[in-house]
Every structure is written in C-alpha cells, then in structure tokens.
Amino acid sequence: MLELRTITAGYDRRSPVVRDFSLILAPGESVGLLGPSGCGKSTLARVAALLHRPDAGALVLDGTTVRRWRHRAPRELRISVGVVFQQARLSADPRLRLADVIAEPLRANGRREEAAGRVAELAEAVGLTPDLLTRRPHEVSDGQLQRACLARALALRPRWLICDEMTAMLDASTAAALVGAVEDYRTATGAGLLAVGHDRTLLGRWCDRTVHWGDNETGSSGKVTCGRCG
Amino acid sequence: MTRRSPVLSVRGLSVRFLMPGGRRVAAVTDARFEVAAGECLALIGESGCGKSVLAGALLGLLPANAQTAGHAHLGDLDLLTADERTLARTVRGRLVGLVPQSPAAHLTPVRTVRSQLAETVAALTGVRGRAALRSAGEAAAARAAFPADHLDRHPHQLSGGLAQRAATALALVGDAPLLLADEPTTGLDRDLVDRTVDELRRHVDAPDGAGGAGRALLMITHDLAAAERIADRIAVMYAGRIVELTDASTFFGSPGPRHPYSRGLLRALPERDFSPIPGMPPELGDLPEGCAFAARCDRATGACAALPQMTDRVACHHPYPHPYPAEGSHA
Numbered sequence: 001m002l003e004l005r006t007i008t009a010g011y012d013r014r015s016p017v018v019r020d021f022s023l024i025l026a027p028g029e030s031v032g033l034l035g036p037s038g039c040g041k042s043t044l045a046r047v048a049a050l051l052h053r054p055d056a057g058a059l060v061l062d063g064t065t066v067r068r069w070r071h072r073a074p075r076e077l078r079i080s081v082g083v084v085f086q087q088a089r090l091s092a093d094p095r096l097r098l099a100d101v102i103a104e105p106l107r108a109n110g111r112r113e114e115a116a117g118r119v120a121e122l123a124e125a126v127g128l129t130p131d132l133l134t135r136r137p138h139e140v141s142d143g144q145l146q147r148a149c150l151a152r153a154l155a156l157r158p159r160w161l162i163c164d165e166m167t168a169m170l171d172a173s174t175a176a177a178l179v180g181a182v183e184d185y186r187t188a189t190g191a192g193l194l195a196v197g198h199d200r201t202l203l204g205r206w207c208d209r210t211v212h213w214g215d216n217e218t219g220s221s222g223k224v225t226c227g228r229c230g
Numbered sequence: 231m232t233r234r235s236p237v238l239s240v241r242g243l244s245v246r247f248l249m250p251g252g253r254r255v256a257a258v259t260d261a262r263f264e265v266a267a268g269e270c271l272a273l274i275g276e277s278g279c280g281k282s283v284l285a286g287a288l289l290g291l292l293p294a295n296a297q298t299a300g301h302a303h304l305g306d307l308d309l310l311t312a313d314e315r316t317l318a319r320t321v322r323g324r325l326v327g328l329v330p331q332s333p334a335a336h337l338t339p340v341r342t343v344r345s346q347l348a349e350t351v352a353a354l355t356g357v358r359g360r361a362a363l364r365s366a367g368e369a370a371a372a373r374a375a376f377p378a379d380h381l382d383r384h385p386h387q388l389s390g391g392l393a394q395r396a397a398t399a400l401a402l403v404g405d406a407p408l409l410l411a412d413e414p415t416t417g418l419d420r421d422l423v424d425r426t427v428d429e430l431r432r433h434v435d436a437p438d439g440a441g442g443a444g445r446a447l448l449m450i451t452h453d454l455a456a457a458e459r460i461a462d463r464i465a466v467m468y469a470g471r472i473v474e475l476t477d478a479s480t481f482f483g484s485p486g487p488r489h490p491y492s493r494g495l496l497r498a499l500p501e502r503d504f505s506p507i508p509g510m511p512p513e514l515g516d517l518p519e520g521c522a523f524a525a526r527c528d529r530a531t532g533a534c535a536a537l538p539q540m541t542d543r544v545a546c547h548h549p550y551p552h553p554y555p556a557e558g559s560h561a
Contacts, residue, residue, distance in 0.1 A: 037390050037419040086417070127510060141278030144510070168417055171276045171452035172498035177506035198419035205500040 001026060002048065002160050002192055007057035009047050010040070016055055017043045023194075023211060027159070030186065030193035032203030035213025042086075045164040045196045049083040062159070079109060082153035086165035088145040092137045098148045099123075099133040105155040122151035126181045143174035150178055154185055161186070163195045167202065179206050236264035237407050237446035238288075242300035243310065245280070245287050249295070255515040257283040259470045260300070262540070267407065268444030270434050272461035272478070274451055274495070276511055280470040281450045282331075285412045288448075289326060290317040304408060323354050327401035329411035329430070333393040337385040343396045344381040347371060347403070354404040374399035375429060391422040395429070402433060409433065411449040415456045423453065427460040454499060458482045466492045469512055469522035473545045488549035491523045521547065 002025040010016035017040035025031055035041040046052035047059060053069040060066070061077055068074065085091040092101050102122055103115040123133055126147040137145050146166065153161065161182065167175035183206075186193060197203050203210045245258040257280045265271045273281050286292045288302055288309050302309040304325055312321065322328070330336035338346055347367035351357050357366045371381055376395040385393055394414065401409060411430060415423040427449075434447045451457050457464060457478070464481040466474040466489060474489040481487050487496065494507035509526040512518065518525070524534035529548040538545045 037422060129510065141276070141511075143277050169277075172454055172495055173507045174276060175506075176498040176500070176504050179504070180506060199500070200420070202500040205504050 003060040005058045007054045009043050009054035025192045028190045030207040032207035032210035033196045034210050039213050041196045042164050045162050049081050049162045079156040081160045082158035083162045084150050084153045084166045086168050088149045094137050101148050102151045126151045143170050159191050161191055161193045165197050236266050238265045239303045244299045245283050246297045247295055253515055256470050261472050263465055265446040265448050267446050270447040270461045271463050272449045272457035273465045274457050275467035279467050323404040325406050327406035327409045329398050329401045329414045331413040333397035336397050339385050342382050350400050350403045370399050370403050390418050394426050409445050409447045415453050423456050427456050431460050475543050488544045489546045490527045490529050
C-alpha cells in the first residue's frame, strides 16, 4: 500500500499548498489525480515520491512510515518508488548520453555491472532504438528524451510509479506509446501507479480510478483543499 | 467560407542544417501552404518534425548553419530573402506577431508587464510621451484581456494563463496582419488551453484596426484538441514535409483525414483508440529515399519506395479513399 495520510505540504508553513490530503493506493492499482494548473498536485506527487517533506501528515509505503526524505531517505524505500516528471529537458543531465541517463539509478545503487543488459532491455520496453542511446539530450526530441526518463524510472523495478504530467509536452502518439510502456511494466510487475495530470480524458482512459482535486472521494476523513484555486 | 487573398503564401520552403562533418539535416522540405486573413491554419505533427524550424524560417530566426530555399511571400515581401535590417525594422512585430511557446521565458523577468508593453508600443508605433505610452500600453493589455490591475506585476507573479495573455498582448501591439503562434498552449491545463485558443481565435475574427478582414493565424501545435477548437484548416507535418492539408471539419469529423499518419495521430488520442503509431519518426539527417512514413505504415507497399507527391491535398501512395465510411465522428 502507498498511503498518503492527511498530508499538508508546501513551501511556506503559513500558507501550505496542500492541506489534509489523503489517498490510498492498493498494490497494482492505478489512480489518476486530476487538478488544474497550480493547485498543488505536483507538490503532492513530490511528497509521494519522497522528494518533498510534508509539513504534517504521513506517507506510509508498504507499512513503513517515511521519516526521512530526499537523499536521506533509506535506500530500500527510495528505490521502491520511480518518478517521471513533466519536463524531460529539466530532469535529464545534459552531459550524459541516454544510455547513461537510464543506467544512472543502477550505478548510484552499486549495480553497475547489471547496467548494460538492463539498459538494452529498458530501451526496448520504452521504444528507444540503439542509435539513440549514444546521443545526449540536446540531440533527441522531447518525446525520445521522455522515453529515456521513463526507462530510468523503471531501471530499479520500483513497486510504485509516480507520473507527474508525464505526457503533457508530448504529441498524441508518443503519449499513447509511453502510457502503453507504463502499463506493460505494471502488467509484468504488478506495480502501483499514481498519475498526476489535468487531462480528464487521458487519466480516465489510463487509470482504474481518478480522484478530482477538490473532491473528497478518497474514502478517508481528509479534506482536499486547494490553496490557490479555491 | 469565401476564399480571401492569402496574407502569407509559402512555396517550396526548404530548410537544411549543415552539420559538422558535412552532414545535412533536412528539417523542412518543400512546404507549400497559404494563410488568408481571418483564417487559422494549424500545423500539427510530432515534436522534432520541423514545425518550429518552419516558424523560425519565416521570422529569419534560424541559426547561422541553416540554409533556406523557396519563397514565403507576405504581401510583396519574400521573408526568406529579406535581409536582417528589413526583418528587424518592418517584419518582426509589425508584419508578423509572434505568440511564443513559453511566455514565462519570453517575457523579461526583471521588468513589469506595463514597462514591457510600453517599450513595445514605443518601438512599434508612433506613440510618444509618458502619458500617451501609458494609456497605449493599457489599451494593448485590454485587447488581449490582460487585467489592468496586474500590469505592475513581474512575470513570475503571473499564472500561466496570464503570462500567455501578456505575451499575446505584446504580439498584438504592432497590428501585424499575420500572427504566428508556436505551441502557445504547451503545459497549460485544458481550461486554460480552451481560453487561450478562444482568445487567439477572437484576434483572427475580430479585426481591431486591420481594415475589416481580420488577421491570419498560423498556429504550430502538437495539441490536437486545441487545433480542433481553433483551426479552419489543418496541415499535418511528418519528417519535415507537409503530408496532408485539409479542412479542419473534414480532418476531425467525417470522413476524417486521408493520410495514414494523420489517421494514426487521431487514433492515438485517449478519447479514440489510445493506440500509438508503431515505431518512431525517422531521423531528419537520414531520411529514406521514398515515403518517410512507410516504415511505420500498415498500408505501405513497394510503391512507397518512391517519394509521394502532394496530389488532392494528400501526399501518399495509398491514401484512405474519399468519401470514407463515417467512423471518425466523435463525441
């Protein structure tokens, strides 16, 4: 289970962006979180990905309450969550070749020897051809770079996947291909998914259920309020 | 719609980038289209297919290693052969208004919207004097529905939608007959996309000072929903070539587009089949001799080894026939 329990989070304690948000993801479940621009849903995604310490509330991952965040998070928790951001350009090191972008989580976790085989496997899964793997980010399109970022998120076989507006910058065909790659991975591994976005049709098609920002349909006592958009 | 004389007429526009080692990248090849006053042409296609390069070519904003060929007539002026002085003094802002991809990056971060509007008004119009500039700036903001009480804010204090309106206001100052919008809706949520394209449409339809015919709008986008909402005609670009040019109602409605790539793009929408086109677009530096889409196309045959010519608004050896049975209608 991935449990967000009455999370309050933001960048200024006096005016949190997210207040008392609760959401429970069962293993293998896919949940879409829908909300308008600037409502705080990306902040929530960062909390779920252990990248942002909430002001109050708890994140419980498979029974373990997360107490330390970002690089201080314990490795076994950190590698159980994979994350894909909206802007591939900003989330890939411009100096690395795509093969190294994808292999970085393996290297960072002392599994360098697995890298070659795993990168080839991942590249195939996300639809990257071998010639693209030797290029740097400025030499590929947004769609190709986002494919590499998805491969990177899957490199350590996370049990949970957080996709924050993964396809917002992409054309329809590339978006459908990436969603297909995520779903193939989930079918093979039973990973859970939290997909954050503003496209009702896309999330409705992609996920088992969708939660609207502002609605309290999460089955918890928490209230979802939205700082900037009422 | 009655055919008006085109504001922009592009003939055989090609752009080649010369790369180190003598490589040549064919970013745009033989593009041919027209945009009339009061009309919106949406240029759609995958990222990296050459759409933005085409826009850059029209404004003379390509890097030094680019070579252009063909013609792009805006009135009597050929944008492709015009020198930098002409482009800077008579074209940019005055004949072509650019609505940028990322307004937050387009605006100057350290100055207020008011001061940027006043600077643009002073540079593009004959208005002089502090008070006159101030009121002209406010009028320019009002035209793009930018709220007057936000004029003294800096770009980082604006939401995405308001930043987009500020950028649109700047693009409208010079009363240019042609607006060029390069991915104006990227990263906005659906409501903001709808509002942004509706506003752009208003500037196409409602001429304020442009003599009654309205403006011409060339919108470059990968957002099919935005294109459907705003466009009169759709040009589909694949691997640097326009492969289909058709009416928006035909494209999105029934009978639907005729090129297999256009059909694939529509099928990929989550409200339709949500199935991607197999494979990936070819490298622009290493295009095949024949049809660039053949490798991904389920209709490809031996004939596709030869380059298809644009006939009857589609460049394909095996286009879907007209009329097509009505299956493309959507909710």
